[in-house]
Amino acid sequence: MGISVKHISKSYDKVRALDDISFEVKPGELFGLIGPDGAGKTTLFRILTTLLIADKGEATVAGYDVVNDYKAIRNLVGYMPGRFSLYQDLTVEENLNFFATIFGTTIEENYDLIKDIYVQIEPFKNRRAGKLSGGMKQKLALSCALIHKPKVLFLDEPTTGVDPVSRKEFWEILKRLQQKDITILVSTPYMDEAALCDRIALMTGGQILQLSAPEAIIASFPKKIFKVRTAETYRLIQDLKVFTQTHSAYPFGEYMHFTSMESDFKAEDLIRYLKGKKHKNIEVLETEPTIEDSFMELSK
Amino acid sequence: MKRFIGFIKKEFYHIFRDKRSLFILFGMPIVQVMLFGFAITNEINNVDIAILDHSKDANTKQIIDKISASKYFSIKDFLDNERDIETAFKKGEIKAVLNFEKDFSKKLMTENQATVQILTDATDPNTANTISNYTSSILSSYQELLNKDISIPYQIGVQTRMFYNPELKSVFMFVPGVMTIILMLVSAMMTSISITREKELGTMEILLVSPLKPFQVIVGKVVPYILLSVINAIVIILLSIFVFSMPVEGNLFLLGAETILFIMNALSLGILISTVSASQQTAMMVSLMGLMLPVILLSGFIFPISSMPFPLQVISNIIPARWFIIILKGIMLKGVGLVYLWKETLILVGMTLFFIALSVKKYKIRLE
Structure with missing residues (x-):
């Protein structure tokens, strides 16, 4: 149920978004892609969620090929895009209900999985999603991405634009989800969040600079x-x-x-x-x- | 199936929470029908004219009475000489002048011929033409009245009867056209916008990474608009029956079925537009420019197809509205059934299937 990426390259016109990227995410791992804007994180997410096709290389998610088995992957992953992508004119509850229905499930069925997160936004369940605060929006988006009990969770910059308290909460939630056997690939531009991942890949300009556990990366720092x-x-x-x-x-x-x-x-x-x-x-x-x-x- | 119903429910939330699109959906049709029905017409009513009568005798008086008695003209002014004609036109108060020659009655009796001149303001050529036709027909009916007792040898009697629209009401021509335009615009524009909105807001990204199949998304987008467009069509038909006394000679069910067929056709076009445009703005522009102009200009709604240059006649064949207008006029005015309209119906069915197939094929299962 892990992720495997082998020699993936992707260019837009003349811009090289990803340049020969390879890495493995083990099943049940919380893996972080750390890098500034333009590092190629979103492109990598879109390739792994079958939304884009790489120019070169291959990748599998939970054992399925991202090009040929895209239908299987779409059934078992949860994806939270970088931009808030829920229906702003639908209420919190309607959004959650909608995503539960299109994945052929109900809120009740998987309530235990989202309970921790959902109780925080439940008081606002009749509010339109567009009128929520940044942190609330992200919690709702995470609930929607989790509602069908995905095997692999893709979170593209889930904490960007979120206040420090909510960010901390959000990472605690991720840690708890990891306990429930969900493989999580998360990206963030915040370096302080990197320490909370099992392993991280430091990315810039479409390349991986270093890939290791956060402690190992710090320990390998060569200078005083x-x-x-x-x-x-x-x-x-x-x-x-x-x-x-x-x-x-x-x-x-x-x-x-x-x-x-x-x-x-x-x-x-x-x-x-x-x-x-x-x-x-x-x-x-x-x-x-x-x-x-x-x-x-x-x-x- | 549950997925599908969930999707449709979501679409209805979108529609009913967006005041702007609700207005387009239900406000525009009513406003347009009223506008076209009442304001835009090529009939004339109570046109102001002036009389220049050089003879002022029994015959001219009778003619003038006949003209002022008709509902088409009202006599605004009596002029004294030729010089006043142009002044009157320039003031813009009158559209036409009737100029009776000197000794009208005398000439009529002695020479069997007298002349009346009709001068019209042709800055608006259509109106000028209609005015001159109407006055001519009033004059010729007066002439018949004079000749009532006299038999003229070798006479060709012309009897004209206008079938299906005996009073030549222009409303009869506009209602099918307007109904076609509105259904086309509302259906095509609204669906194309609603799909591109998902692209623009990024929700399409999530829909793609879900088990929903392309045709479920497409059909789920279409079904709500079929229902709303049918309501629109009913409103338009009711308006035309009760406000404009438009007859529906044919079968109401056939009318309904053909209307639904045309709505599906327009919706599938809307989807096709949305698959090729990336933003709501583009979708709207393409729908407006790509659909509205051809529907108005090339469908035979305003300009008869038979008088178009040959290349345009060929192009008009691929415009669904052209066939739907024929069907509408056939059912509403002529009262004919499917026996006479099967060809047009088949063309619409074919076009609809083609558009749907093309949209499903063009629907992108990925982001690029």
């Missing part, structure tokens, strides 16, 4: 990372860019993350340089790398 802060952020960015020792420097929250070309680089070296540039309130601390650091390093 320093977080840097001074009174003048803008001048700090300029100065770090021209520093001869700099390997990389990019903003990370209220800090700058800095790596050096030298392996035995010390915080004092940087403090000395910044003092020379007349910075005040200098703060340089060694810190743990994150998925985002790995991504920045890999996509350099």
Whole structure:
């Protein structure tokens, strides 16, 4: 019931959306595709959900070929597209009922699967879907994608445009669904969500940069990372860019993350340089790398 | 089957919650029938004319009385000389002038011939033509009255009778045409829009990744609009019977069945349009430009097909509306049955099947 992707390539006109992508998702795994907009995540989802045909390569979902057995796949996957794609003029309940009916089931039959999510939107069940908040919409869309008890669940950026609290809830729900033997492929541009997946593929420009468990990706980060802060952020960015020792420097929250070309680089070296540039309130601390650091390093 | 019913239920929700499409569905037909029936007509009624009478004798007076007694003309002005004619036309108050020559009665009695000149304002050629025909016929009936007692040798008596529409009411011509246009537009436009809307809003993506088969989606889209279009057709027929006293000589059931056939034809065209257009906007433009103009211009609704140039006559054959108008006129005005209309019916059936087959074939099971 897993997913297998072998040497998939897809181009639109001259743009190469996917370039020789291969990976496996094990049955029951929560697998994340992490990457910025334009990385090719949506194209990959559409190929796996049988909506597009790849130019090259082959893929199977739950053992079925995405081109030849598309009818079988359409029966057993749940798909939540990146854009909110429910009927805005139908109420919450009508939407859910509609999707249950076209998959030949009823809300009652699979209620236990969606119960956790649905209880949160049930108070609004007579509200039109178009009038829900962003988080509510996503919960409804997930309920609709789950209503027929799919074997494989495809979630294309389910948390984009959702507030942090709802995002956290959403991921808790996904974790619980995983317990019910559903294979989940999820994409997100938020690096902090990557740590919640079993395994992730870091994607950019239609290619996979690295594929591993999130912890392994962090552990394989090759350099020491320093977080840097001074009174003048803008001048700090300029100065770090021209520093001869700099390997990389990019903003990370209220800090700058800095790596050096030298392996035995010390915080004092940087403090000395910044003092020379007349910075005040200098703060340089060694810190743990994150998925985002790995991504920045890999996509350099 | 349950899937199918669920789908149809959803379509009805869409229709009844969208005030705009409801208005198009039910408002437009009534407004159009009323407009075409009342305002757009090539009959003339109470046209203002002026008289320039140089003789002012018994005969001219009788003619003028006859003209002012008819409901077609009302005499607005009496002119004194030729110079006033053009001034009157330029003011735009009158559409025609009757100019009786000097000594009208005397000439009529002594020379057996007197002349009256009809001058019309031909900025509107159709009206000008009709006015001159109507006045001529009033004059010739007066002439018959004069010759009542005299027998003229070698006379060819012309007897004209207008079958099926003895009073030449233009409503009889417009109602079948308008009904055709409305059914075509409403059915084709609404279905094509409703399918492209799913594409535009992204819901088509989810429908595709579901066990629904293409023909279930297509038929599910069509069924609600068949019902609504039938209601529309009934409204139009009732309006034409009770407001415009249009007769329905033939079988009502046949009329109903043929109407449903035409509705299906238009719906299948709508689906075909939706399979080739990506957005609601395009679907609407294609429906309007691609269907409305040919239906109005080439169906024989307004311009007779026999007087079109040959290439256009050939093209008019592929316009479903052309055949439906023949069927409508046949049933409503002539009262004929299927025996006379089987050919047109068969053509419509063939076209419908062709459109449906083509749409199912063109319906994309994927996104591209």
